[in-house]
Amino acid sequence: DAGITQSPRHKVTETGTPVTLRCHQTENHRYMYWYRQDPGHGLRLIHYSYGVKDTDKGEVSDGYSVSRSKTEDFLLTLESATSSQTSVYFCAISLDIAKNIQYFGAGTRLSVL
Amino acid sequence: AQSVTQPDIHITVSEGASLELRCNYSYGATPYLFWYVQSPGQGLQLLLKYFSGDTLVQGIKGFEAEFKRSQSSFNLRKPSVHWSDAAEYFCAVGALTDTGNQFYFGTGTSLTVIP
Numbered sequence: 001d002a003g004i005t006q007s008p009r010h011k012v013t014e015t016g017t018p019v020t021l022r023c024h025q026t027e028n029h030r031y032m033y034w035y036r037q038d039p040g041h042g043l044r045l046i047h048y049s050y051g052v053k054d055t056d057k058g059e060v061s062d063g064y065s066v067s068r069s070k071t072e073d074f075l076l077t078l079e080s081a082t083s084s085q086t087s088v089y090f091c092a093i094s095l096d097i098a099k100n101i102q103y104f105g106a107g108t109r110l111s112v113l
Numbered sequence: 114a115q116s117v118t119q120p121d122i123h124i125t126v127s128e129g130a131s132l133e134l135r136c137n138y139s140y141g142a143t144p145y146l147f148w149y150v151q152s153p154g155q156g157l158q159l160l161l162k163y164f165s166g167d168t169l170v171q172g173i174k175g176f177e178a179e180f181k182r183s184q185s186s187f188n189l190r191k192p193s194v195h196w197s198d199a200a201e202y203f204c205a206v207g208a209l210t211d212t213g214n215q216f217y218f219g220t221g222t223s224l225t226v227i228p
Contacts (some may be wrong), residue, residue: 033216042119042203042220043157058215090156092216100145100207102216104156 003027004105006091012111019078021108023091025071031094032074033102034058034066036087043090049074081112115140115208119219126194127227134189134222136204145207146187147216148178152200160202163187174198199226 003026013019023032033048035058045058047066055066063085067075078085091105116139126132138144145164149157161172168180178189187204204219 035218040220042218043216044218045215048215100216101147101159101162103159104149106156 004091004093004103006089006105006108008108009106010109012113013081014113015082016080019081019110019112021076021089021091021110023074023076023105025074025093027093027095028071029093029095030071031100032068033092033094034064034074034076035090035092036060036085037090037107038087046076046089081110083112086110086112115206115215115217117204117206117217117219119202119204119222121222122220123223123225125225125227128196129193132189132191132194132198132224134202134204134224136187136189136219137185138187138204138206138217139185140206140208142209146178146180147205147207148172148176148187148189149203149205150174150200151203151221157203160189194224194226196226196228199224 005024007022030051034046035043037043044060046064047058049055049068065077089108092102094100094102118137120135147162148160150160151157160176161170161178163170163180171177176191180187201221201223203221205216208215
């Protein structure tokens with residue numbers, strides 16, 4: 001258990017509403033990641049953070065923003081949710097950046113209706 | 114560009130039979146390679162990893178994987194499958210970037226185990 005908590009675990013929302021997912025870690029690690037998982041696509045990186053207030057885009061960042069105001073929390077925001085953002089979202093942390101072993105949270109299942 | 118290919122979308126094996134899941138990668142430098150397992154409704158659990166050295170690596174739950182540079186492969190194996198091994202398996206490559214490391218995942222192989 002790498003001390004990662006994702007909240008909420010499940011959420012149903014309507015198209016056009018803002019949604020924020022939270023990832024909280026207790027290990028004080030520098031690197032944090034947000035992925036989405038969809039059938040036939042595996043996991044795709046949305047955004048990642050390499051320190052407080054330091055973030056960068058991943059492969060599928062359009063429609064998403066992130067913030068990291070403190071080490072332990074990494075927030076993923078959908079400014080205006082769309083049905084194509086229905087997915088399972090995973091947060092990960094990296095314990096060893098030199099070799100980048102990533103450990104994952106339990107996931108958040110988001111449905112946009 | 115980095116990429117990972119898992120050519121088998123779904124595999125069915127009998128309990129007690131051997132298993133091999135294929136993974137091919139594309140990466141310009143020496144890769145860091147990983148296998149993860151995901152049970153239904155769960156997050157991803159690290160099975161094993163390769164960084165350097167011995168090309169045959171051992172992992173948890175009796176799994177092993179072999180790195181073959183000439184074939185750009187990192188196939189996962191288990192000599193005798195148990196019903197509890199039914200899950201989705203993901204291969205990943207870690208790539209160094211200017212701001213850290215990124216992971217690139219394959220699309221996964223779903224394993225069904227029949228009695």
